[in-house]
Amino acid sequence: MELTKNVLICVDQDIMLTALKFRMEKQGYNVIHVSLGADVKEAVEEKSIDLIISDLELKGASALDIVKWAKAKGQVPPFLVMATLDDNGDTLLEALRNGADDFIMKPFKPVELYFRINRMVPDLEV
Numbered sequence: 273m274e275l276t277k278n279v280l281i282c283v284d285q286d287i288m289l290t291a292l293k294f295r296m297e298k299q300g301y302n303v304i305h306v307s308l309g310a311d312v313k314e315a316v317e318e319k320s321i322d323l324i325i326s327d328l329e330l331k332g333a334s335a336l337d338i339v340k341w342a343k344a345k346g347q348v349p350p351f352l353v354m355a356t357l358d359d360n361g362d363t364l365l366e367a368l369r370n371g372a373d374d375f376i377m378k379p380f381k382p383v384e385l386y387f388r389i390n391r392m393v394p395d396l397e398v
Contacts, residue, residue: 276302277395278319282312282326282338283354288378292325295382309333316342321349323393328355328364328375336367343371350392354378 279296283289284307293303301322304315309332315321324342326335335353342348353375355364364375373392376385 276300277322278302278304280304280306280312280315280319280321280324280326280349282306282309282324282330282335284308284327284331288327288354295385307331309337312338313341316345323389324349324351325389326351326353328353328359328367334363334367335372336363336370339367339371350389352376352388352392354380 279301281289281292281296281303283292283305289305293305296303304319304321306312306315307330309330312324312326312330312333316324324338326338328335335351339348339351342351348371351372353364353367353372355375356378368375374388376388
């Protein structure tokens with residue numbers, strides 16, 4: 273019996289959450305959602321997280337902060353950062369240098385999300 277995979281989605285926009293949650297749950301994955309940077313730490317410590325999808329900036333933390341914290345704890349699951357053209361490119365590059373696996377620019381097509389996630393976590397097909 274295959275265990276359900278946990279995907280942590282770190283966003284504070286309801287529309288983005290709804291789209292990502294629908295896509296991931298449709299494929300049978302358990303979605304854990306946080307909208308505040310401080311809540312990411314609690315979720316990672318309490319659950320076995322198989323993938324993190326995070327906005328570059330959250331209230332209270334950036335993806336860079338989250339990656340640095342997870343790396344220091346030795347708990348860095350595959351990490352996908354979502355960014356917009358308006359976001360700080362330096363923060364995105366620094367997140368990638370510190371352990372984020374990939375990024376995707378918003379708005380994106382579902383097929384692009386599929387390929388990026390599948391490349392990072394081949395058994396997490398979305």
